[in-house]
Amino acid sequence: MRKIMIAGTAAALVLSGSLLAMAEVKSLRGEIPLDAPSKAPARARVMSKEGGFSRAWKTQPPLIPHKIDKERISLDENSCLRCHAPDTYKAENAPMISKTHFTDPQHPSDKNLMRSRWFCYQCHVPQVEAKPLVENVFGKK
Ligand code: HEC
Numbered sequence: 001m002r003k004i005m006i007a008g009t010a011a012a013l014v015l016s017g018s019l020l021a022m023a024e025v026k027s028l029r030g031e032i033p034l035d036a037p038s039k040a041p042a043r044a045r046v047m048s049k050e051g052g053f054s055r056a057w058k059t060q061p062p063l064i065p066h067k068i069d070k071e072r073i074s075l076d077e078n079s080c081l082r083c084h085a086p087d088t089y090k091a092e093n094a095p096m097i098s099k100t101h102f103t104d105p106q107h108p109s110d111k112n113l114m115r116s117r118w119f120c121y122q123c124h125v126p127q128v129e130a131k132p133l134v135e136n137v138f139g140k141k
């Protein structure tokens with residue numbers, strides 16, 4: 001017990017020392033004491049965009065213009081296929097998965113979707129209405 005207390009005091013000393021040294025550093029958490037609950041960040045809302053988002057460059061994986069929190073992708077299940085597969089997209093009025101995602105692009109089907117394209121979120125992501133933390137200068141220079 002005593003050892004723990006000594007270690008605790010030492011840690012506190014080191015901590016207060018480094019806190020002094022970092023007095024100028026501002027935490028993203030703000031000026032809230034460590035033992036006080038911080039304010040929950042505003043919840044980001046996923047954007048829905050009819051017609052989809054325009055691409056920033058030609059070969060960009062298109063951004064997802066709808067919510068995906070209810071979708072599931074596991075080893076043997078992919079609920080995106082419910083609307084985007086070659087045999088479902090028409091009925092759902094959704095764009096078909098790009099032909100480039102199939103091993104036989106001329107005859108795309110559920111059976112020849114490339115496994116390297118199975119986890120859609122690897123490349124396709126939804127967007128939220130969020131204030132950028134830093135200015136984005138992509139394409140501006
Ligand atoms: C309930 C049906 C449905 C499901 C499930 C669904 N989508 Fe969609 N998705 C759509 C529709 C409809 C559009 C077209 C929206 C529009 O353009 O207005 C779309 C558009 C997209 C686009 C934009 C394509 C482009 O060229 O702009 C991407 C990417 C996409 N979805 C990916 C996904 C992924 C990844 C999943 C699974 C996590 C998924 N979708 C699940 C219906 C669905």
Ligand code: HEC
Nearest residue numbers: 059060061080084095096097098100117118119120122123
């Ligand atoms: C390795 C990255 C990658 C993965 C994984 C991936 N995509 Fe794509 N996707 C792309 C790129 C890049 C494009 C645009 C160029 C092209 O068509 O190949 C695209 C295009 C699309 C398009 C637009 C097709 C069109 O004609 O405009 C849809 C829809 C789409 N993908 C759906 C999906 C779905 C659903 C999944 C999961 C089953 C998925 N993608 C997995 C990279 C990926």
